Amino acid sequence: MINIPSTIKISFRSLRVNKMRSGLTMLGIVIGVGAVITMIAVGTGASQRIEEQISSMGSNLLMILPGATTAGGVRMGMGTQPTLSMGDAEAIQKECASVSYVAPNLGGVTQVIYGSQNWSTGITGTTPDMLYVRDWTLSQGRPFAEEDVRNASKVCMPGQTVVDNLFGNENPIGQIIRIKNVPFTVIGVLDKKGQSPTGQDQDDTIFIPVTAAQKKIFGTAFPGMVRIIMVKAKSMEDLYTAEKEITELLRQRHRIGDRQDNDFTVRNLTQAMQASEQSGKIMTLLLGAIASVSLLVGGIGIMNIMLVSVTERTREIGIRMAVGARTWDIRLQFIIESLILSLIGGAFGIIAGIAGSKMLSMLAGWPTIVSPLSISLAFGFSGVVGIFFGFYPAYKASLLDPIDALRYE
Amino acid sequence: MAIIEIREISKVYRLGEIAVNALNAVTLSIERGEFAAIMGPSGSGKSTFMNILGCLDKPTSGGYLLEGADVSGLKRDDLAAIRNKKIGFVFQGFNLLPRTSAIENVELPMLYNGVSIKERRGRAEAALGKVGLSGRGNHHPSQLSGGQQQRVAIARSLVNDAPIILADEPTGNLDTKTSAEVMELFVKLNTESNITVILVTHEHDIAAYSRRIIKFLDGNIVSDEPKTKT
Structure with a gap:
């Protein structure tokens, strides 16, 4: 012992x-x-x-970008060809079983004015589903509805950075801001999200109905054109299937022959982040x-x-x-x-x-x-x-x- | 029955090519309660003999019965257990643990046989009492005189109620007066507690305290006689 x-x-x-x-x-x-x-x-x-x-980006995310234009043998780079449309977004939502939400996106950087304050920020024209795609909530107010998209209503949801720069301590709900001189009513404020994985301030943006962006602010070469379509797959496992389904669907819709290259790109953000x-x-x-x-x-x-x-x-x-x-x-x-x-x-x-x-x-x-x-x-x-x-x-x-x-x- | 029964034990040391016979078929028996002195010049084999007697070393050949049980073929750990229970050692240089109080030095053997902490302290105090050092338990060896240190060592050899004490030149580092005190203590333990005491010494004065003198020379016992004169 x-x-x-x-x-x-x-x-x-x-x-x-x-x-x-x-x-x-x-x-x-x-x-x-x-x-x-x-x-x-x-x-x-x-x-x-x-x-x-990664989780601030939204989970199970796919991003669809238009293809590149080729002018006289010079390829112009990703996203220069206006090949994506609202119709594509709607079709993806309807046809692809592994997709839960789809949000088209048409935007650009422009100046916004409230009272004596002004601020340059990214305008995101989109649909209410964008909030689900990006797992984004509102800190106050309400989001815009399908109806606002149909009517191209002049309503907006600024991010926290925009609110801080334009309104200071004032309550922004119900106030009217001017985007490219078009008056928009603030109906909701996006919750603070912080930096994206690439270091951009995600709160420096304003969400408006995609139709309003098309018709009242940016104007488009083709009716219903969008810059990006964001898609949320039903689950992590569905990401790959969703990518395949979307590619097939869009090839069909864009009438791309068997030997031709895609005129769009599907990017799997989640995988890259992982x-x-x-x-x-x-x-x-x-x-x-x-x-x-x-x-x-x-x-x-x-x-x-x-x-x-x-x-x-x-x-x-x-x-x-x-x-x-x-x-x-x-x-x-x-x-x-x-x-x-x-x-x-x-x-x-x-x-x-x-x-x-x-x-x-x-x-x-x-x-x-x-x-x-x-x-x-x-x-x-x-x-x-x-x-x-x-x-x-x-x-x-x-x-x-x-x-x-x-x-x- | 003899408490120690040695039959023809030999010890051979190999130093390279040369084999040195430290012990040549030594036979000896010691009865319970004896007080024996082992004498002989350096190199006579008495130290080797004491090491085998104390189960610190094993003979090359021959048998050793300790209290009737053969211990010559036992393994290391079994020998350690025998040393713990049956043999108390007293050394010339005391061999107490430095920086450790007297009482803890006395408790040391009980650390290796599962005696409870409470019982240990009591038995160690009793053993210190027997050697006339009660109350000195908290002193460290460096605070004690040579004689006192040797008595702490004797207390340590008593604490497991070993029937045998092996003392290897126990007075070698002590002056005459202290030597006499220590030897008186051995005599007292031998006569009053019936402990078998075997001691190695050079000095005839010290050997005179024993009742039997065994002389070694060149690995053999050359004389073994009871002491007649007092």
């Missing part, structure tokens, strides 16, 4: 004897655990931010792995000191063996000693890690998230390091010959 409480007491005493040495050995683990926690906090913070931005989310997670892993190298170095420091300690205490080991300590009594004593070193180091390391993360957030402005999982992981890992690197010195101690050990000077 092995006497654990007494062994722990003995270990604490022998660690106290060499305070400086124990402290420095612990420091290795403190730095290791602290680094692991801080690095994981940085990584998690970064991927959390990416995740937030890729960047994935890379964020890989970065977290990588940072954690690099930091755990320092924990490993700390463990080697423990092993080094334990080996010195075993040599210094050869005589003590001999005495213990003479009075009846068995192999595992001796082993456990040294393993527990190294475990205590690493666990105390780990505990301080947690404090250091939390402090380090907070400091990085404050000084460098990086978002950091200290997760309980990373704390328990780092602490557990420090324990494993203590046992692992304590084992060899302990094993060496237990193999000493009692007679030689007793004679050791």
Whole structure:
């Protein structure tokens, strides 16, 4: 039977004897655990931010862009050909089973005026379904209805940035703003969404009925033309099917022959975002792995000191063996000693890690998230390091010959 | 039945090509309650003999019955358990743990046989009492005189009620007066508690406290006689 409480007491005493040495050995683990926690906090913070931005875009999103025009062999770039129409949007909504919402989009940047204030912002002509496609809600007022789209009503829903710049502290609901000198009534205000994954301010926009945008503000070369169609698939799994269905439908509607290229592009935003989310997670892993190298170095420091300690205490080991300590009594004593070193180091390391993360957030402005999982992981890992690197010195101690050990000077 | 029964044990050390016979088929038996002194010059094999007697070392050949049980073929951990329960060691250099109080030094053997913390303290105090050191339990070895340190070591050898005490030159580091005190303590333990005491010494004055003197030379017992004169 092995006497654990007494062994722990003995270990604490022998660690106290060499305070400086124990402290420095612990420091290795403190730095290791602290680094692991801080690095994981940085990584998690970064991927959390990416995740937030993705969900602010709206989930399960597809974007359909018109194709490029070719003038005299010069291809003009994506979206220059006016090939998408309201009819396309309606057809997608009707025909594609895997699609839940469709919102056409026709817009541009223009000046808006309220009273003595003016502001240049992006106008988004769209349908009420845009709010569902983008998972967007209103902070006040009401959204425009299908009827407003049919009648090309002059109503609008500005984003928070626009409201702040035009109205200040005034209540915008019911006020009239002029977009390209056309008066529009504010009926609702879009909820704050923040930055998009590409760093644009998503709140710097005004939603108006798509028909109003076509007829009253931008004018179009063809009736019913739209710039972009945004589509929300029913689920993540449906994204791929939706992409296929839409492509087929639009090829048919645009009468594109078998060997001709599409005159539109379907972009899967969610997938692109997920890729960047994935890379964020890989970065977290990588940072954690690099930091755990320092924990490993700390463990080697423990092993080094334990080996010195075993040599210094050869005589003590001999005495213990003479009075009846068995192999595992001796082993456990040294393993527990190294475990205590690493666990105390780990505990301080947690404090250091939390402090380090907070400091990085404050000084460098990086978002950091200290997760309980990373704390328990780092602490557990420090324990494993203590046992692992304590084992060899302990094993060496237990193999000493009692007679030689007793004679050791 | 003899408490220690040694039958033709030999110990051969191999130093490279050369084999050194430290013990040549030594046979000896010691009865319970004896007080024996082992004498002999350095290299006579008496230390090797004591190490085997104390289960710190194993003989190359031969048998060793301790309280009727053969211990010559036991494994490391089993030997440790035998040392813990049956043999108390007293060394020339005391071999106390530094920076550890006297009482904790005495408690040490009980750490390895599952005695509860409460019982440990009581038994250690009783053992310190037996060697005349009650009240000194909290002193560290460095705060005690040589004689006192050796008595702490004797208390440690008593604490598990071992029937045998092996003392390897227990007075080697002590002055004459303290040596006499320590030897009186051994005599007292031998006569009052019926503990078998086996001691190694160079000095005839010290050997004179025993009742049997065994002399070693070149790995053999050359004389083994009861002490007649007091």
